Amino acid sequence: MRGGAPGKITAALNTLILPIIMLVSWHIVTHFKICPPTVLPGIPDVIKAFGRQALSGQFFEDLGISLIRVVKGFLIAAVSGVSLGVIMAVSLRTNRFFKAVFEALRQIPTIAIIPLLIIWFGIGETTKVIMIAKSAFFPILLNTISSIRETPGGYLELARIYKLKPLQTYLSIYFPFSIPYLFTGLRLALGAAWTTVVAAEIVASSSGIGYRINDARMLMEPDTVIVGILSIGAVGSLMDKGLVCLEKRITPWLNK
Amino acid sequence: MNHILDVTGLSKSYRVDGMELSVLQDIDLQVEHGECVAIVGNSGCGKSTLLKIIAGLVPYENGQVLCNGRNITGPGTDRGVVFQDHRLLPWLTIAENVGFGLKQTPRARKQQIISDYLKMVNLDGFEKAYPHQLSGGMSQRAAIARALAGAPEILLMDEPFGALDALTRITLQQEMIRIRREQKKTVILITHDIDEAVFLGNRVIIMSERPGRILRTISIELPLERDRASSDFSYYVSRVYKHFFKDRSTNEEYNI
Numbered sequence: 001m002r003g004g005a006p007g008k009i010t011a012a013l014n015t016l017i018l019p020i021i022m023l024v025s026w027h028i029v030t031h032f033k034i035c036p037p038t039v040l041p042g043i044p045d046v047i048k049a050f051g052r053q054a055l056s057g058q059f060f061e062d063l064g065i066s067l068i069r070v071v072k073g074f075l076i077a078a079v080s081g082v083s084l085g086v087i088m089a090v091s092l093r094t095n096r097f098f099k100a101v102f103e104a105l106r107q108i109p110t111i112a113i114i115p116l117l118i119i120w121f122g123i124g125e126t127t128k129v130i131m132i133a134k135s136a137f138f139p140i141l142l143n144t145i146s147s148i149r150e151t152p153g154g155y156l157e158l159a160r161i162y163k164l165k166p167l168q169t170y171l172s173i174y175f176p177f178s179i180p181y182l183f184t185g186l187r188l189a190l191g192a193a194w195t196t197v198v199a200a201e202i203v204a205s206s207s208g209i210g211y212r213i214n215d216a217r218m219l220m221e222p223d224t225v226i227v228g229i230l231s232i233g234a235v236g237s238l239m240d241k242g243l244v245c246l247e248k249r250i251t252p253w254l255n256k
Numbered sequence: 257m258n259h260i261l262d263v264t265g266l267s268k269s270y271r272v273d274g275m276e277l278s279v280l281q282d283i284d285l286q287v288e289h290g291e292c293v294a295i296v297g298n299s300g301c302g303k304s305t306l307l308k309i310i311a312g313l314v315p316y317e318n319g320q321v322l323c324n325g326r327n328i329t330g331p332g333t334d335r336g337v338v339f340q341d342h343r344l345l346p347w348l349t350i351a352e353n354v355g356f357g358l359k360q361t362p363r364a365r366k367q368q369i370i371s372d373y374l375k376m377v378n379l380d381g382f383e384k385a386y387p388h389q390l391s392g393g394m395s396q397r398a399a400i401a402r403a404l405a406g407a408p409e410i411l412l413m414d415e416p417f418g419a420l421d422a423l424t425r426i427t428l429q430q431e432m433i434r435i436r437r438e439q440k441k442t443v444i445l446i447t448h449d450i451d452e453a454v455f456l457g458n459r460v461i462i463m464s465e466r467p468g469r470i471l472r473t474i475s476i477e478l479p480l481e482r483d484r485a486s487s488d489f490s491y492y493v494s495r496v497y498k499h500f501f502k503d504r505s506t507n508e509e510y511n512i
Contacts (some may be wrong), residue, residue: 154343157313161331162357162406172356176347253347253386 041223046230049223058212059227063235066197066208069125073132074193078186081137085144086170102141110135110196114203123204128197135196136189143185147178180254183247187240194236259322260409260442261287261310266319268305269467278467279305283319285461285470287410292436292443294457296450296496302468303446307414310444311337323410333357336408340415342395344387350374350398351383357406373401376435393424397431404435410442417452429455433481450500454492455482462499472499 023043029035030042037045053059088095110131117127151174159169201210209228216224248255263285269278279302287293297303308314309321312331321328323335344353355361355370374380377397387395396416403411417425429452436443436456447453453460454476462472476492483489 154339154341155345158343158345158356160313161311161337162359163331163333164359168359173345176345179347251347253388 038220038222041226045223046226049221050227053224053227059231062207062209062212062228063231066201066210067235069128069197069200069208070132070190070193072125073129073197074136074190076129076133077136077140077189077193080133081140081185081189082144082182085141086148086174088141089145089148102138105134106138111199111203114200118204123206127204128200131200132193132196135192139188139192140182140185143181143188144178147181148174150181151177179247179251183243187243190239190243191236194232194239198232258288259286260289260324261285261444262320262322262325263310264320266306266309266316266321268302268309268314268316268318280309281467281469283468283470287442287444290440290442291458292445292456293459293461294445294447294453295461295463296447296453297463297468298465298500299448301463301465303463304414306468307337307412307444307446310410311335311412313337333406334409336403336406336411338396338399338403338411338413338416340418342387342392342399344395344398344402346387348387349383350379350385350387350390353387353398354401354405356402369405373405374398376404376438377401377431391424392420393428396420396428400432400435404439404441408441410444413443413445415446415448418447418449425449425452432456437480450493450496451484454489454496455484460492460496462496 026040027043030037030040041049050059084098088098113134114127114131117130121127121130155173155177156169159173164172197208198210198213201208202214205211209232213225213228216222216228263283266280266283266285267278268280269276271277283306285293295303295306305314309316310323310328312328312335323332344350345356348356351370351374354373355366358366358369361369370383371380374383377400379394379397379401382390382394382398387398390398396419400416417428420428432443433456435441443456445453445456457476460474460476461470462474463469464471474492474495478488478492
């Protein structure tokens with residue numbers, strides 16, 4: 001049953017069966033009032049809440065604000081993670097210089113530094129961008145370092161035979177070899193960035209999707225809370241899918 | 257000073273766990289223009305180290321290694337290298353791999369060289385393929401094309417056909433004969449295949465076990481195109497063979 005139309009249908013069923021069970025149970029539980037709507041609103045209510053927010057533009061405004069924060073923090077993390085990763089992989093001294101601090105910093109959950117960041121920067125953009133960058137930095141840094149370290153010696157011998165300069169060696173050997181590792185790092189980082197922005201907005205913000213969830217909770221609007229939660233999941237998956245597609249596109253040699 | 261390659265009194269040792277491990281001892285080797293020298297020895301006899309020293313990939317302390325009268329201090333475009341593993345870069349197409357060493361060559365000229373050498377190794381039509389789409393034999397042909405594309409004076413081959421199946425190996429050996437007829441390149445071939453050494457070499461050099469010394473040089477007085485089934489060919493093969501398996505081969509004769 002592999003491949004072909006019947007195989008595809010079975011595979012689709014296989015994937016969809018759990019979500020369908022969950023949606024049906026949700027509907028039964030709310031429709032027959034087993035669960036009060038103040039605790040769990042029904043599916044039609046959630047759809048209505050989504051429609052309301054979409055029409056007023058509030059949904060896209062929230063989403064846009066959160067996404068811009070993610071992009072800012074993620075870009076800072078990507079640029080600094082890749083460049084520092086390369087330098088730390090090549091230079092033992094730089095590696096030793098940063099090692100202790102980075103190891104410690106990596107163990108500190110981003111949530112734990114929120115109070116300090118609020119004292120320093122208030123609840124403005126800076127706090128959130130720093131948090132996102134911190135969460136996204138380490139997956140990128142660590143994957144960059146291991147990609148450089150694991151570059152086969154044979155390829156580097158080739159670089160010596162053809163007398164490539166350091167930058168040429170990086171661009172034509174290290175970098176292409178590291179792309180799959182890099183994408184693993186970027187995917188982990190993007191996931192971390194997205195969860196961090198929501199956490200940051202719930203704790204310290206007056207805008208964005210995380211703020212909306214928390215605000216709706218205080219206004220006793222569980223349907224809006226659920227719209228927020230579901231859209232966080234959907235947008236996160238979409239961004240991950242986007243990275244996977246991008247990787248496939250720029251690494252044609254890996255499509256076996 | 258007629259020799260293209262002149263090795264005198266070369267010794268090389270490595271430090272392993274604080275112990276001095278001698279790999280090459282008093283190597284004297286003169287290679288003439290257009291000659292093919294096959295170096296045969298057991299694994300670990302230092303023959304690959306010798307090749308890497310000539311390629312400029314491994315430094316040496318004692319003795320002298322001259323290429324065209326100049327001391328070898330590092331890799332150079334006058335020497336092309338083919339390794340046992342093809343070492344094609346997986347992210348480059350076959351054409352890009354063949355042109356890898358031609359960074360300075362103008363575009364049109366480069367295209368011409370690439371297509372010429374791909375034709376020479378019977379790979380025309382595979383320009384846009386990636387290495388993983390090629391068989392082992394085809395990849396090794398591409399590696400030979402890459403080494404030749406830089407127009408080296410000496411082609412250094414380190415067990416180039418060792419990883420191929422027997423039939424592909426014979427095909428590629430025959431192609432090497434054809435390439436040598438067309439190109440008149442000086443070739444240094446490291447191998448542990450006696451048959452291959454006698455088939456391709458003008459001279460077969462037999463190395464001792466570690467520390468590697470040159471035990472014997474056998475000139476193969478046969479035309480460039482050789483018949484493996486001929487008695488002359490078998491004569492040379494058995495002469496080389498006896499250097500490695502003296503005891504066993506006499507025993508076998510008694511058994512018969």
